[in-house]
Amino acid sequence: MPGDPEKETLEEPGAGAGRRELVPRFEGQGYAPEHVAARRAWLETRTGCRLEQLGRSTLPTEEWRGNIENPIGAAQVPVGVAGPLAIQGQHAAGTFFVPLATTEGALVRSYERGMVALTRAGGAEVRLSKDENRVAPVFLLESVAEAHEFGLQVQALFEEVRERAEATTRHGRLLRLECLPLGRRVIVNFCYFTGDAQGMNMIAKATERACRFIQERLGTGRYLLFSGYASEKRASGALLAGGKGKRVTAGARLPRRVVRAVLNTTPEDLVGLWHDTVLGHLQAGALGYNGQLANGLTAIFIACGQDVANVANSAVGITHFERVGDGDLFASVTLPSLSVATIGGGTALGTARECLALLGCSGQGQAPKLAEIVAASLLGGELSMGAALASGEFVAAHETYGRNPPPERKVE
Numbered sequence: 001m002p003g004d005p006e007k008e009t010l011e012e013p014g015a016g017a018g019r020r021e022l023v024p025r026f027e028g029q030g031y032a033p034e035h036v037a038a039r040r041a042w043l044e045t046r047t048g049c050r051l052e053q054l055g056r057s058t059l060p061t062e063e064w065r066g067n068i069e070n071p072i073g074a075a076q077v078p079v080g081v082a083g084p085l086a087i088q089g090q091h092a093a094g095t096f097f098v099p100l101a102t103t104e105g106a107l108v109r110s111y112e113r114g115m116v117a118l119t120r121a122g123g124a125e126v127r128l129s130k131d132e133n134r135v136a137p138v139f140l141l142e143s144v145a146e147a148h149e150f151g152l153q154v155q156a157l158f159e160e161v162r163e164r165a166e167a168t169t170r171h172g173r174l175l176r177l178e179c180l181p182l183g184r185r186v187i188v189n190f191c192y193f194t195g196d197a198q199g200m201n202m203i204a205k206a207t208e209r210a211c212r213f214i215q216e217r218l219g220t221g222r223y224l225l226f227s228g229y230a231s232e233k234r235a236s237g238a239l240l241a242g243g244k245g246k247r248v249t250a251g252a253r254l255p256r257r258v259v260r261a262v263l264n265t266t267p268e269d270l271v272g273l274w275h276d277t278v279l280g281h282l283q284a285g286a287l288g289y290n291g292q293l294a295n296g297l298t299a300i301f302i303a304c305g306q307d308v309a310n311v312a313n314s315a316v317g318i319t320h321f322e323r324v325g326d327g328d329l330f331a332s333v334t335l336p337s338l339s340v341a342t343i344g345g346g347t348a349l350g351t352a353r354e355c356l357a358l359l360g361c362s363g364q365g366q367a368p369k370l371a372e373i374v375a376a377s378l379l380g381g382e383l384s385m386g387a388a389l390a391s392g393e394f395v396a397a398h399e400t401y402g403r404n405p406p407p408e409r410k411v412e
Contacts, residue, residue, distance in 0.1 A: 305352025
């Protein structure tokens with residue numbers, strides 16, 4: 001095995017249980033190609049499992065530093081493209097072809113059908129109305145009265161708190177503080193603008209510095225950096241109000257002839273489906289209403305190097321179908337808490353960088369554009385899934401595009 005791995009061991013519980021060697025670290029944490037290969041070989045020896053495909057990656061392993069620990073290779077997910085998708089946005093304007101990374105048959109074709117319908121209708125109109133992220137620590141006080149007074153004092157210290165927080169970052173800006181008393185505890189919601197980064201690591205560091213200042217200045221007791229209120233990587237009702245990422249809405253008026261020709265249904269049937277399935281959402285206690293927002297989000301996130309766990313908060317949204325004019329369909333998707341980035345995280349890794357470049361969204365200044373493209377893409381997916389259900393084609397479509405039968409054996 002090349003290099004000298006750090007021989008860390010784990011003491012097993014129980015007398016005489018022995019010691020188990022931990023995953024090799026190697027010098028510099030082992031991002032050199034030979035270290036990655038050696039770690040993979042070490043794992044093969046101990047498990048008896050061949051990991052040949054994991055090693056077949058074109059991504060330079062040295063570039064993985066900061067994205068993953070103990071690397072052994074890379075997962076490979078097929079990437080398809082859907083389009084054309086015409087968008088009329090403030091940041092995204094023109095026709096786009098959207099990369100989707102998935103192993104779910106019929107997904108790309110479904111999104112493409114919706115995109116074609118939107119394009120033939122003149123395109124999706126998209127607007128971004130809010131752009132921020134948050135960290136929400138909780139402070140413990142001695143009484144309800146002290147908690148109330150603490151909230152007032154924190155608000156009065158805003159400028160000094162902002163100065164401490166922003167001293168830790170070149171890109172983040174503290175927009176405001178929101179104090180939420182709960183018994184003798186106070187959640188302090190730190191609301192930031194994070195530019196083109198998703199920014200959670202950045203604003204967590206800034207908030208930690210600010211909380212220490214508050215603690216020292218006001219002489220409070222302990223605090224926890226994360227209270228759970230921020231809804232990072234999990235769904236909550238608070239996400240519908242926005243403030244966790246970008247609030248973006250996409251909508252389009254689709255003439256009856258386009259709905260019939262492309263989606264094989266009618267505006268009346270789609271509106272009826274919306275009303276009927278709202279009841280199911282209400283009975284289930286769903287957060288928002290949608291058909292498959294998580295599907296498109298996950299596929300775009302994997303293709304474009306996003307933090308995929310943020311699908312949990314980004315998929316809390318509202319899809320709406322209504323009949324307008326002389327029988328046209330108006331369809332919209334609102335994403336109150338969409339978390340996307342064009343710098344940082346996995347956005348610079350080879351395939352992600354190429355997929356972002358395909359959308360014209362690679363690098364600085366492009367996150368609002370990416371958000372508008374994502375919203376328009378998801379609107380296409382909602383239209384297509386709704387149409388498949390309304391027309392009774394859902395199962396047939398998956399039978400056609402989603403089956404993955406085993407290869408036929410050759411007869412000797």
